[in-house]
Amino acid sequence: MPVTHADACLVWPIVAPLATALAAFVLGGRWSTRLGVAVVPIVVAATAVVTWRVWHHGPQTYSLGNWPAPLGIELHADGLSCAMLLMSACIGAVVSVYSVGYFEGSTTASRGQPQKDTGAQFWPLWLMLWSALHALFLSADIFNLYVTLELLTLAAIGLVVLTGTRAAVEAALRYLLAALAGSLLYLAGVALMYGAHGTLDIASLGRSVTADASLQAALLLMMVGLMLKTALFPLHFWLPPAHGSAPAPVSALLSGLVVKGSFYILLRLWFDVFPQEFTRPLTLLPAVLGAAAILWGSMQALVADRLKMLVAYSTVAQLGYLFLVFGLARPGSDTGFAAWSAVVLFALSHACAKGALFLAAGTILHVAGHDRIRDLPAVSRRLPTTFFAIGVASVGLMGLPPTAAFVAKWTLLRVALGGGHIGLAVVIVLGGLLAAAYLFRVLAAAFTQPGVVDTNVSYRKVPRWMEYSTLGLALVSLLLGLASYPVIELLRIGSPWSPPIVQEAAP
Amino acid sequence: MDSSLAWFDAILTLTLVVVALRVLFAQDLFQAIVLFIVFGLLLSLAWCRLGAVDVALAEAAIGAGLTGALFLNTLATTRRHGDQAPPAETIDRKGAWVDDKLPTLRPRPSTPWTGRLAFGLVAGSVTAWMAAVVVPLAVSSDAPRIAIDEAMLRSGVTNPVTAVLLNFRAYDTLLEVAVLMLAVLTVSSLTAGSARVSKALPSGPVLTSFVRLILPVVVMVAVYVLWSGTKAPGGAFQAAALLGAGGVLLLVTDTQSPSCARYLRRVLLVAGLAVFLLVGLGGMLGAGRFLEYPPAWAGVLITLVETVLTVSIALVLVMLFVGTSPTGAEGSARASDETPGATPLVSRERTS
Amino acid sequence: MSTNDLVSCVSLVLGAFFFLAGTMGMLRFPDVYTRLHALTKADNLGLGLLVFGLALQAESWLAVAKLFLVWGLVMLASTTCCHLVAQAAWQAGISPWSRRDGQ
């Protein structure tokens, strides 16, 4: 087989951050920041190259070690992976820029011990998380996906405990145990699938699976495990404390990207591997839980008293929308593709908007030392850019007309009504209203004159790029709406609804 | 012969289950942990019976040896608060979630019967459901598997498990080493704990000379396990686990342990992953793919990667042990300076 | 059955007997100091006899060397551990059992 170097581009989004993480760990100190920033353009470029190739040449497959699929592990990029990679690159780049300011001189003294340079610890962990995400989005092997899931979890845990507070440690332990339970359930599914079909490759599994009892059990185990890792209601108990107590850039990463990792696996397995006769009877379960998550998460966000907790509960709610896909997208039908691509579009839009909101909350916390919602008016005068970013991100999150979230929700509503799911349609609308309600609690602060100007509180100065990067991400969430057509076209490449020419391209 | 083996299997598996239940329900945690160590040893026997000797080696070294030491160490630190050591229940309360949203039972020394009933129902129904699926799989004569025989000839090694780990699925192994790295990063960032002087038994001449005698053997056996890994059960992880266990032995005795500079230690920690990555990228440059070895070089390259991995992973395992240790006499100096770029307090004051 | 096999059989059975004795001692002896005896004495002797019995059956000199290495290591380890346990027990103030205070 002639070796083409062009498809090697799939390796770089994984290897570049991983290698940099190692260098950042060894050199430490200021070098870790420099290296962390330096690798951002490389990763973005690598992602762009992958997307470009997929756009022009269809899905790409790369056999690692030149051992083709059933024996070795393959990387696989199609439209869905590219969309996820682009999301990860975009948010990762912004968070990297933001973190330079956020961790600058942020040495936390812990109980008389030598001060720890949180920034120097942040970069290796974050770069490994980035690498793990890309490895996850590109993997075509169900066991390798397990390893990437664990890599993702451990990196996330390391990032959550960076602050070292008791709340963070407790949240991290809760998160770790929930995540471990989730990956074990997933791994049990992998064991059953390997035992029954003797292969781990997603494509060969998709071809060889037959509807039998072991596959049904594997589906249930994997589904529950991945739902736990994606924090679907009622398995969301670990998410708000972890996302609420982590440092702001970390919360943005967790809410925007990390939970999407396990969702991505579920999405892929559901539509690429499991036959319809299994998934069909189960469609309502994730969809109904998703609907419940929308309502429950929104209610909790309405009563939260801290901004970060509000945003974290909003994540619980918004993740609910993602699970509507299993109820609405039928393989084979054209509305199926509409619903499927709408949900992915919604995930992208949510990642940007939620990321921006968490970064903004982090800036507020950094400046004012608190993020109590009722005391926000006093802060809003000092941070006009940040509050503007909150406004823009809120528009993106509520799903007002020009945004991608609007396009996505509108499509979902249409499909739901067309399929006769009146209940789901009502929840979609209601969720939007509730989101508006809890986000207005925050926005109100920006338009309210502070009653009492608190002179006792000393406000810290904030580096400009922290504010600008937040605003940039918020604007991306807004502009994604204009780009939704090309994104949907990208998603069509290699999707279960794409014309079957693609299969011949990769024999 | 077959009947005595069948009985052997039956007793072994029954004991495994009973010990597992006892780990969860034994009143005191120390007993649970000793039983967990026993569980690891039993499991290692089970791997041997299943013909998975590579796994048995790893389980014996990691599962029973190191994990047990980690747990014992952790439990010891929770009782380290002088003479007013908290009884088990207080640890329960402290250890349980504070804002309790998990379906936990009330912290009591022993689980009440309702809890046991609920536990039994859940465990029983999950078992029944999964057994209904696994039994047909286990008795079916048709066992699909990935064909490796032909590829083995080009793999550079003759032990199929090593071939899968370091050649066919080397990418998994690469990421797995990254997982270990992450664990070290996280654990060492958590280690800035209190320095409490250990009131444990001092290590007398017997222990010291035992360690001195056994360490060379540990190193020798590790080298043997590493070297034989290409053609017989064994390999980098098993060797590293042995070396790591040796390091732990050295750490817990008062013997002079060879200390190395912080920088060197960091380099050694990442060396395994770095060399692995470099070899992978080298495969790419040589007109091939990432992690591809030219067949003529495969054996040499795999041995190289395995050797460096052994050193790195051994160090990682020792660091993980340090991370769960009380930062007492030997811990503080090693652990607190482990955070990359940590600035000593003194030099900060001087600059400001 | 050759003499070799016969000796080997006797040795294995004797070894097993010592293990049984060790376990009985472990279960029946009254305190930690006496249980130490049960463990080390019987265990090492038991393992020694087993190793001897197996060495007669082994296929190569390397295997025999490995067998005896294992035996040596186990002896070394259990001697040390018993010493440590006894020392810890003594320092913790556990007084040895004597016939008077037993029953």
Add this chain to the structure above:
Amino acid sequence: MNVLILGVAFFLLVNVVAGLVRVWRGPTALDRMLASQLFGTTGTAILLLLAEGLSNPALRDVALVFALLAPIATVVFVRRWPLSSSANGGSFHEHE
């Protein structure tokens, strides 16, 4: 011959399971530790027997690792456990 070897292996397994009762009953932490030590030794013996009985010489390496690592738990325990601990269960003293 193999019948005898495997029979002895089975006998030792039963033996060691009986020995587990000491881990159960304690009463002191040292007793439990001692019982797990017995477990390590007997496990080594079982592995040596299985290596011969199943003609799988690689199992001797596992036995070697068992023999090397069995003392780790005890050493860590006596070196890390506070001597004066009055907590129950893991105590050196019998408590009732």
Add this chain to the structure above:
Amino acid sequence: MTPTLNYALTGVVLFSVGLSGLFFCAHLLRKILSVNMAGSGVFLVFVALARRQPDVPPDPVPQALVLTGIVVAVSATAVALALFRRLTHEPAEEPHG
């Protein structure tokens, strides 16, 4: 009962017991122990199914996967224990420290 069936069933039992223990046991250390046991259960199922045909040497792929799994498990356990240690140490610092 073949060894495969015997050990695979044991794996299933250990998996269920470990998973239930994770949810029902109150103490964190026991939760961590439970996760380890559930993991061992899955590994047992994996490897037991690898040797279904008695006359053929067992499938090496699941063995390699389980080895990877064991290393991942020990990493996760070490992190969990470090978190646990931090958690149990924290309150004692305030009154005495």
